[in-house]
Amino acid sequence: MNRTPLKRSSILKMALSNLELGQPESFITKAVKIACVVILYWFISITMVFLNKYLLDSPDLRLDAPLFVTFFQCLVTVSLCWLLNLLAHLCPGLVEFPSIGFDPKISRGVLPLSVVFIGMITFNNLCLKYVGVAFYNVGRSLTTVFNLLLSYVILKQTTSFSAILCCGIIIGGFCLGLNQEGAAGNLSWTGVMFGVIASLCVSLNAIYTKKVLPAVDGSIWRLTYYNNVNACILFMPLIAINGELKTIYNFDKMSSISFWGVMVLGGVFGFAIGYVTGLQIKFTSPLTHNVSGTAKACAQTVLAVSYYEEVKTFFWWTSNLMVLFGSFAYTWVKGLEMKKVQDETLNKNREKNEAGV
DSSP, rough: OOOOOHHHHHHHHHHHHHHTTTTOOOEEEHHHHHHHHHHHHHHHHHHHHHHHHHHHHHHHOOOOOHHHHHHHHHHHHHHHHHHHHHHHHHHHTTOOOOOOOOOHHHHHHHHHHHHHHHHHHHHHHHHHHOHHHHHHHTTTTTTHHHHHHHHTTTTOOOOOOOHHHHHHHHHHHHHHHHHHHHHTTTTHHHHHHHHHHHHHHHHHHHHHHHHHGEEEEEEEHHHHHHHHHHHHHHHHHHHHHTTTTHHHOOTTTTOOOOHHHHHHHHHHHHHHHHHHHHHHHHHHHHHHHHHHHHHHHHHHHHHHHHTTTOOOOOOHHHHHHHHHHHHHHHHHHHHHHHHHHHHHHHHHHHHHHHHHH
């Protein structure tokens, strides 16, 4: 068989000819769609971080009510779920959304995840409140390490030396980042503690999501709805216990349209991040999504340093690069391990089929 390698010009001509013939999906169309989805994910994720930083720690607002801000974002998510549910009934051909109501039995089934979910979003926001956006990625960098530990402790899954080495690089970058923030006089141990707890909750959230999904028939949107309904209910006593009711009552911008506009926008972006995350995984792959998230974190750090006009040392940047490289390497190693397992499974099935014949 003649296998003459195709030149780049030949590949481009094939892609363009497919586009002209009106075929369902050409190479260029796929590439443009993937690029648009990745850009959308980056835009929403980075904008959401900066919006939350403004709401949680802006000298212009001076609103010391992180639980209230988080509660309101959950409330916006519930409202948007109801809106999409209504639009799906009114325009079934244009909008697809699962039917939602409120079933106490399902709510109780989702409750364990909701507790972890509250911890995740609350400690994420508290970490962002006490540390700068530039250091936020390092402060919350231990999620991968907790993924490895919890997989071993809870799921009894062993891991390779390569994956452990990647986690070691992340921990090294985390420690170096703490050292450099301390040397610069910007280190908040409170923010670091919240970041570590947030990382743990992110890992637990992934595990509990898999356990709870059957309670909502495997629907991510229904899970999002019940999760946020439970969160809204649980946040109310927490806000009162934390003394934020008095803070909200005395807040001088409660009647400000611009303040509520930013609050609603933060909630909308919080809702949208779940959608665009799923969209990016759908159009690429879980491995590519993780790589994109790592690259996004790098871009976010550079933007934050530029926006806030901060000056960072060589070793501070080294700590960030160590965290990013370790995260990327871990994702790559786990991807190769999963591919190896899939290949071994396929080979075993093929051997069984051949033996059966």
